[in-house]
Amino acid sequence: MSKASRYSGDDIWKNNVEKINSELFTLTYGSLVAQLCRDFNNNYHEVNNQLDKMGYNIGLRLIEEYLAKTGTQRCSSFKETSEMISKIGFKIFLNIIPTVENWSNDGKSFSLIIYDNPLAEFVELPLSNDNKITKELWYSQILCGILRGCLQMVQLDVDAYFLKDTLRGDDKTELRVKLNKYLKDEVPAGED
Secondary structure, eight states: OOSSOSSOHHHHHHHTOOOOOHHHHHHHHHHHHHHHHHHTTTOHHHHHHHHHHHHHHHHHHHHHHHHHHHOOOOOSSHHHHHHHIIIIIHHHHHSOOOEEEOOOTTSSEEEEEESSOGGGTTOOOOOOTTOHHHHHOOTTTHHHHHHHHHHHHTTEEEEEEEEEOGGGTOSSEEEEEEEEEEOOOOOOTTOO
């Protein structure tokens, strides 16, 4: 791992993080997803969009806490960024360390492999006659939005999306992160 952070994710998790009960968090998130499904009449594409928007807004704010707790400096490469996300970001906020795999040849996309997704704990998607929910709902879509929001705040425009999910019967949860472009540091108009 790089020298970009003063502390490891384990150190921060053990010493500096206010924690809530993981079961309470998991059940609260499950209630949120269930309510969105009711609000949008089981239009799972719209539920995914809403979870992504919520996550994006959370990510815009979460990056400040991450930077304050870790003392992280700007990463020198997208590969270093992936390691910081996996080994520190996920550890601090969810107490898991996904593995980084499946780098593209151009070095602009990778997968985060999550074997024990804390959001999916105690969750079993109901099967309908056409299995629409297991084909269309990405239950943990909020994570994609969080990654997009956090990375945008550090001048990285990315797409984040799920390829696999254990709730859909896959052996692991795979979240893909693709770098679109580096954003320019710009001073807002009128602020010199």
